[in-house]
Amino acid sequence: MAVNIWLIIGFGLIVGFLSGLTGVGGGFLITPLLIFVGVPPLVAVGTGAAQIVGASAVGSYAHWRMGNVDMRMAFILLAGSWMGGLLGVHVARILDASGYFGLVVTFLYVGLLGFIGISMLVESTLAMRRGHHPGKHKKKARAGISWLDRLPWRMEFPVSGLRLSILAPVLLGFAVGIMAALMGVGGGFVMVPIMLYLLKMPTRVVVGTSLFQLLFTSAEVGILQAGMNHAVDPYLVLALVLGSIFGTQFGARLGALMRGEQLRLVLALVVMGVAIKMGLGLVIPPEHLYSMARVV
């Protein structure tokens, strides 16, 4: 595997820039980009997870300093996500040994990116047509909470002002941990809406808590991918982190000058583009039926 390191720094810059612009973590773009340039899928996923540690460290620290992290919630989420990460890395290892990992990753990404892209596209065009931000769909969200109230092992979360079964955050964390291990993403785009609309956490602590837990989830997954699967490339990951730190800062500055729904439209189009490219790879007859793969 010979990849131009400047290209990788460029990827970090672009994804960091987009993430600074829009506030969405860019992990779900890093892994597909690495796969496109020929990095073996498992290495792309392992490296993608590890780079999140570097990319999210400063944000987590800032939110923690400002008191925006619900620590009790974060640790219960982590209990779930560390289990999910452990299971996911094992599954990744088994899939890679049998040669199916690349295929599974492609399917997962086409589904996930297609879903994110379409929902962002719809949301941002609706918002642009209306000319203002959409309201918080309060009535709709309240309907989903009744089954949550029936779950056992309820606990007080004073920072969030909630009384909630610990099963909900453990399961959420578990799903995010599996995603981090199989796809190399932090999972903020899944976690934030669920925290907001399903768990009904206050907006103030949602971003901080999700960032804080994804820093430690990706750290766990990164260590597991390196130790168990030898799937974290040191040069790729350093280049990505370097690029994304600079990109994020410039993106954030530019983002302050632009309208939110326009930015989300740009990101939605990028995400859709990546999903379509990955999806085409499944249908277009391959140029070569046989290919070389990584030896585990």
Added chain:
Amino acid sequence: MRLVNLCLMGLAALMTAWVTPVLAAEPLVVGTSNDLVKVTSHFTGRELLVYGALSQPGQVIVLLRSPAATEAMLRKTRTGPIWLTGAKVTVTGAPGIWEMLSSAPADQLLPLATRQLLGLDPDYLSRQASYRPEPADVAAWQQAFLKNKLRRRDYVVQSQGVHIEGGQLFSARMALPASLPLGRYTLDTFLVRHGQVVARQKQHIEVQQTGFQAWIARFASQDGWLYGIVLTLTLAAMGLGLGILMQRRLN
């Protein structure tokens, strides 16, 4: 049985190598631009220059061969409209890098049996390798293996790659790919006349990883867990440090 055969063949090849130069009184003198290729972080494919003198006329074949490598191959199969990864096969026993340069097409210089014996026939190399788990259509995998290696320029055949000047001096330029398997490579130079090898010179070239990169690679493969922990802490510290620094400068 195959193993024994291979050993015997190897021995025979070795014997010709030892015996012929003595009989022919040094008909072939070979030098290389470097006996040691160091793969560092700046390495992006390098040229290996092989040159020498012939005391008698003939054609020259130069063969560079790395130690045997383990490779994995995937095959895609079509299910409905979707191309899926069908099977994975591990290939062992074939060289990772194999480059043959000659002053004329090798199949015109030497008979097939000799080329197979001396490791000068790429088809034969791909058939000698072992494929696990053994696929039903092993011949298709063998062909695909060779095609992939040639496409990636791990295997190179250049039938005009050796230049002979005035019937006395020869030179060949070999391009080495950036990702070289490490280890002790053999460089064989054959002087060929009338369908026979009249002289052979064997040399070794060490391909090593040096410096910081070698240290990292060893660390990552031998102590994966510790490497992961150190790397993760480094990334967190780097992200935190650089992030705070940038925010201070921009604000």
